[in-house]
Amino acid sequence: MMDALSVVSQLRDLASEPQNREVIVQDQGCLPGLVLFLDHKNPEVLLSTLQTLRYLAELPPNIPTMKNELGMMVSLENLVGRDGLSVDITALAQEVFDILSAPAKPVPRTPERERRKKSQFFINSTQKKAKSVTLHIKGLDSIDQRSLCEEALLKVRGVISFTFQMASKRCTIRIRSDLPTESLASAIAATKVLSAQQVLKNEAGEEVFVPLNPSGEEVQKNAALPDYLPEEEESPEKEVDRAISRTTSKEDSSGSWLNAAAGFLTKTFYW
Numbered sequence: 001m002m003d004a005l006s007v008v009s010q011l012r013d014l015a016s017e018p019q020n021r022e023v024i025v026q027d028q029g030c031l032p033g034l035v036l037f038l039d040h041k042n043p044e045v046l047l048s049t050l051q052t053l054r055y056l057a058e059l060p061p062n063i064p065t066m067k068n069e070l071g072m073m074v075s076l077e078n079l080v081g082r083d084g085l086s087v088d089i090t091a092l093a094q095e096v097f098d099i100l101s102a103p104a105k106p107v108p109r110t111p112e113r114e115r116r117k118k119s120q121f122f123i124n125s126t127q128k129k130a131k132s133v134t135l136h137i138k139g140l141d142s143i144d145q146r147s148l149c150e151e152a153l154l155k156v157r158g159v160i161s162f163t164f165q166m167a168s169k170r171c172t173i174r175i176r177s178d179l180p181t182e183s184l185a186s187a188i189a190a191t192k193v194l195s196a197q198q199v200l201k202n203e204a205g206e207e208v209f210v211p212l213n214p215s216g217e218e219v220q221k222n223a224a225l226p227d228y229l230p231e232e233e234e235s236p237e238k239e240v241d242r243a244i245s246r247t248t249s250k251e252d253s254s255g256s257w258l259n260a261a262a263g264f265l266t267k268t269f270y271w
Helices: 004-015 018-026 030-037 043-056 062-068 072-081 087-101 111-126 143-154 181-189 257-267
Strands: 130-138 159-165 170-176 195-201 207-211
Touching: 004 018, 004 030, 004 043, 018 030, 018 043, 018 062, 030 043, 030 072, 043 062, 043 087, 062 072, 062 087, 072 087, 130 181, 143 159, 143 170, 143 181, 170 181, 181 195
Parallel strands: none
Antiparallel strands: 130 170, 130 195, 159 170, 195 207
16 A cells, blocks of 8 residues: 555656646645645655645646645645754745745746747657557456556556546556556456456457456556656557547546546545
């Protein structure tokens, strides 16, 4: 089971990547979790939390949302005045407080800034392409099993995001193009209670289940949660082009890696 330090360290690693900052702040679980971590007794958790907030505050549109998050400013102020903390923690808490407190400054739209914005837009398109795989997961019968599956998938290096369709026991997973589908089967099989088959369409357009043999090799694991990649990065390949990517209903769409990360935050609120 993940502890508070590993969760906030993963979130900090995600926040260090500029393309993730808006997504993290907009997620309903991450900011409240970070505010709660500002009251943690472990100095390492405090420092990692403040580093995460500092990264997130580098994106100006995030600042109003962060400032208005319940308990954020009070918790930062309390940290600045708390005795027994290292200079690093106190100074960083003061820095984040000052950034969030500063009056918003309108950013002039200069030609140079517009060029930079355009170049940033194209940065994402140069990253590794992704593909979608749809799995039918035997044993996916409850929220407990879904959490088990989420934890297994989050550990696989190369998994970008995933969405569950609980009614049909399916999971649509976006992965890097160089990740073998068998690695997903191995990670899911390692739960001891779940197993996976790939959902494809045959030549007649009918859905078929293709057995996946878990690879004997050890699955490469993430040291941190995977980088966020935008949805339009999907890269159809011949084999994967036949995989079914279904649109999920609202109640079943909570399976993305970020929501799973927020779920981990929630589980560690009460240490």
